[in-house]
Amino acid sequence: QVQLVESGxxxxxxxxSLRLSCAASGNxxxxxxxxxxxxxxxxxxxxxxxxxxxxxxxYGASVRGRFTISRDxxxxxxxxxxxxxxxxxxxVYYCNARKEYESGESIAFWxxxxxxxxxS
Numbered sequence: 001q002v003q004l005v006e007s008g009x010x011x012x013x014x015x016x017s018l019r020l021s022c023a024a025s026g027n028x029x030x031x032x033x034x035x036x037x038x039x040x041x042x043x044x045x046x047x048x049x050x051x052x053x054x055x056x057x058x059y060g061a062s063v064r065g066r067f068t069i070s071r072d073x074x075x076x077x078x079x080x081x082x083x084x085x086x087x088x089x090x091x092v093y094y095c096n097a098r099k100e101y102e103s104g105e106s107i108a109f110w111x112x113x114x115x116x117x118x119x120s
Contacts, residue, residue, distance in 0.1 A: 001026040002109040004095045009114030016118070017083045022095030022111060024076040030099045034071055034078040038091035038116075048093065049080060063089075085118045092116075 008020040024031060035050035049059045049069035057069055068081040078095060095111040 002028060002031065002097060002099075004097055004109055004111035006093065006095045006111045006114040009093060009116045011117045011119065012085055013119055014086055016085050017081070018085065018116060020080040020082065020093055020114060020116075022078040022080075022097075024078075024097055028076045030101070031076070031097050032100050033098045035096045035098075036069060036078070036080045036093055037096055038089075038093045039113075040091040043091075045094070050096075051078065082116065085116075087118045087120050090116060090118050 002024060003026045005023050006020060008018060010018060012018055022034065033050050033052050036048040037045050038048050039045040047060045048063055049057060049067055051057045051069045051071050053073065059067065066084045069078065071078040080093070082089065092113040092115055094113045097109045099107045
């Protein structure tokens with residue numbers, strides 16, 4: 001079992017910043033990539049950013065240059081720094097972790113989400 005708990009969301013003004021945290025616990029051995037996704041009410045979930053165990057990153061086009069994903073493998077924690085926030089960034093942000101096995105099997109885990117609201 002892997003449990004993911006997000007924190008750090010809140011209400012901020014446009015142009016402000018937030019720092020989200022995702023703490024992994026349980027059987028964390030074998031976690032490879034971790035990532036952040038977001039979902040606004042009535043909308044589909046979209047990729048925000050992912051980071052490999054080696055530190056390689058990928059970002060969604062709408063957040064590239066404004067958000068930064070990082071991780072601390074020793075603490076089994078991923079972070080998302082959100083800068084220059086816009087009202088369209090308002091969403092529930094979910095943490096994701098993936099295990100990949102030598103057999104080719106891949107298993108994904110999800111947190112409960114943390115709300116980010118950006119006012120005009």
